[in-house]
Every structure is written in structure tokens, then in C-alpha cells.
Amino acid sequence: MQNRRQQHLSYIYAWFLVFVTPFAVPLAVITAWQGKVTKIDILCAFTMYCISGLGITLGYHRLVTHRAFQAKPWLRKILLIAGSFAMQGSPASWASLHIQHHRFADKQHDPHSPHQKGFWHAHCGWIFHGYKPDFRRFGKWLPKDPEVKHVSKYYLYYSNLGLLIPWLLCGWMGLLWAGLLRLFLTCHMTWSIxxxxxxxxxxxxxGTADQSTNHFLIALLTFGEGWHNNHHRHLQMPFLGHRWFEIDMGKWALLILQKCGWVWDLKIPKHFTSYEKSNSTL
Ligand SMILES: [Zn+2]
Ligand SMILES: [Zn+2]
Structure with missing residues (x-):
């Protein structure tokens, strides 16, 4: 599932995301200053941010990596395609490398720990290192999953839809705001985790055997992912906000999807009430 072509592609995407998308920030400010941006362009950017962000947290992370719930096949595919709009790799390789992160969290073989190779390596430097997913050790089920297989196979096309759709809907301003600027924000938010x-x-x-933390602002901007210490404590728990004030928009989306009957079997630990005390036995 991870051939040489995909390795080259991920390297090109890494350069594009880290060195090209930042130019969208001053360009977006200038176009806004000149009054060239419409409300529709901004709405398109906001919508694409939500679609790709929810695709990453619900599709790539909670559904495929941690198998925290079950979903209808069509919904699985939609969530993974939405996640591919963030250009963070195919669902198969993203999930496998993330499982490796959990297996070695903040230890030597963690692909992106700030406690091993520094803050910037953990943030975005690691994506240039060509880490190869090891499906035999991390995510044996991934190559067998039909939706993961499909979206990973056509990742090049699906990921570029995230740029094509805004361009088709809103022209060049759509490409700048909902394409490049949105990609810049989505990626830096995910990398901040x-x-x-x-x-x-x-x-x-x-008591977790790593240095994971909870961060309110990051959680707000990543649809709940910023409750990362909670997540490291309960890996398969589909909700990342554990206390009533821990805003987790991914949780709200899951509850709506559950009401519709499109997701089920949410793996909420039996003993889990609303929150376990900080120093509970781990
Ligand atoms: Zn995880
Ligand atoms: Zn982590």
C-alpha cells in the first residue's frame, strides 16, 4: 500500500505544506485589505476547514486508527476522503505511523516526539524523514480494510480535490482561502498535537507513561484532538473531551451521526463515568 510513488508524493506534499502554503497568509491579508474577498469565499474556507478537520479526527484518527466506533461503509469512505483533503498522507500510512507514536510515545522510536528530536522535528520536521509505515507491527488490519485500501490507492486524486473544489466553487480566491490558507491552518493545527x-x-x-498534555485552544481548533492527554489515557475512547467543559466537537458530530443510525458500537470504557480523577490508577 505504500509504494515508491507514494513515498515521493509524501515528500512533495511535505515541501508544499511547509514551504509553499505559508505564502497564503500574507496573500490572504492583502486580498482582504483590497476588498477582493467575498463572504462566500470565507464561508467556503471555513467549511473546508471543518470538513478536512473532522475527516482527520473522526475518519483517520478515531475510526480507522483506534477503531473507536463502527460506521456505515459509505460514511467511512466519506470521512476518509474528507481527511485526505488535509494532505497529511494516505489513511493507511497516517494511521500506521500514529499507532507507532502511541506504541513508543515520547520514547526512542516515536516518529514525532518533542522530547526526542526537538520541538520542530515533532511539529513538521518529521514528515521529511520518510518514515515508512510498518503494517505488520502497527495496524495489521489497515491493508485489509476496503475503505482504507480504496482511499489510500486513490489518495493523489482525493487529496487534490481539496484544492480543486474551492477553485471550482469560488475561483482563484477560493483556491487561496479555502485551498492554501485552509491547508496551512489545518496542518499546523494537527502538527500542534x-x-x-x-x-x-x-x-x-x-500517570500516563508519556508527556502528553491537554490544551484548550488546540482542542477548540482541532475538533477535540487537543485533549491529547485524555486520549493517551483512553486510546479507544471515541470522545476526547472527558469532562463537561472539555469542548470536543468531534464528540458532538459522533453523537449526531449515532442518532441518525450511521455510527454505532462506540467503545466507551465500561467503568468510565464522566471523568476519572487525575491520579487514578492507570
Ligand atoms: Zn491516537
Ligand atoms: Zn501523542
């Missing part, structure tokens, strides 16, 4: 949420923030579960 690896860098900021393993160094700064609060540790509600102090």
Missing part, C-alpha cells in the same frame, strides 16, 4: 500537546498544557492524567 504532536509538538505543543506533548510539551505545553495540562496533564489531567498524570
Amino acid at each position: 504532536n509538538s505543543i500537546c506533548h510539551r505545553f498544557g495540562k496533564r489531567a492524567y498524570t
Whole structure:
């Protein structure tokens, strides 16, 4: 599933995301200053941010990596395609490398720990290192999953839809705001989970064998992913916000999808009430 062509592709995407998309920030400011941006362009950018962000947290992370719930095949495919709009790799390789992160969290073989090779390596430097997913050790089920297989196979096309759709809908301003600027924001937010949420923030579960933290602002902007210490404590728990004030928009989306009957079998631990005390036995 991860051939040489995909390795080259991920390297090109890494350069594009880290060195090209930042130019969208001043360009977006200038176009806004000149009054060239319409409300529709901004709405398109906001919508694409939500679609790709929810695709990453619900599709790539909670559904495929941690198998935290079951979903209808068509919904699985939609969530994975939405996640591919963030250009963070195919679902198969993303999930496998993330499982490796959990297996070695903040230890030597963690692909992106700020405690091993520094903050910037953890943030976005690691994506240039060509880490290869090892499906035999991390995510044996991934190559057998039909939706993961499909979206990973056509990842090149699906990921570029995230740029094509805004361009078709809103022209060049759509490409700038909902394509490039949105990609810049989505990626830096996801990358912040690896860098900021393993160094700064609060540790509600102090007993986890890693340095993961919870960060309110990151959680707000990543649809719940910023409750990363909670997540490291309960890997298969589909909800990342564990206390009533921990806003987890991914959880809200899952509850709506559950009401519709499109997702089920949410793996909420039996003993889990609303929150376990910080120093509970781990
Ligand atoms: Zn995880
Ligand atoms: Zn982590």
C-alpha cells in the first residue's frame, strides 16, 4: 500500500505544506485589505476547514486508527476522503505511523516526539524523514480494510480535490482561502498535537507513561484532538473531551451521526463515568 510513488508524493506534499502554503497568509491579508474577498469565499474556507478537520479526527484518527466506533461503509469512505483533503498522507500510512507514536510515545522510536528530536522535528520536521509505515507491527488490519485500501490507492486524486473544489466553487480566491490558507491552518493545527500537546498544557492524567498534555485552544481548533492527554489515557475512547467543559466537537458530530443510525458500537470504557480523577490508577 505504500509504494515508491507514494513515498515521493509524501515528500512533495511535505515541501508544499511547509514551504509553499505559508505564502497564503500574507496573500490572504492583502486580498482582504483590497476588498477582493467575498463572504462566500470565507464561508467556503471555513467549511473546508471543518470538513478536512473532522475527516482527520473522526475518519483517520478515531475510526480507522483506534477503531473507536463502527460506521456505515459509505460514511467511512466519506470521512476518509474528507481527511485526505488535509494532505497529511494516505489513511493507511497516517494511521500506521500514529499507532507507532502511541506504541513508543515520547520514547526512542516515536516518529514525532518533542522530547526526542526537538520541538520542530515533532511539529513538521518529521514528515521529511520518510518514515515508512510498518503494517505488520502497527495496524495489521489497515491493508485489509476496503475503505482504507480504496482511499489510500486513490489518495493523489482525493487529496487534490481539496484544492480543486474551492477553485471550482469560488475561483482563484477560493483556491487561496479555502485551498492554501485552509491547508496551512489545518496542518499546523494537527502538527500542534504532536509538538505543543506533548510539551505545553495540562496533564489531567498524570500517570500516563508519556508527556502528553491537554490544551484548550488546540482542542477548540482541532475538533477535540487537543485533549491529547485524555486520549493517551483512553486510546479507544471515541470522545476526547472527558469532562463537561472539555469542548470536543468531534464528540458532538459522533453523537449526531449515532442518532441518525450511521455510527454505532462506540467503545466507551465500561467503568468510565464522566471523568476519572487525575491520579487514578492507570
Ligand atoms: Zn491516537
Ligand atoms: Zn501523542
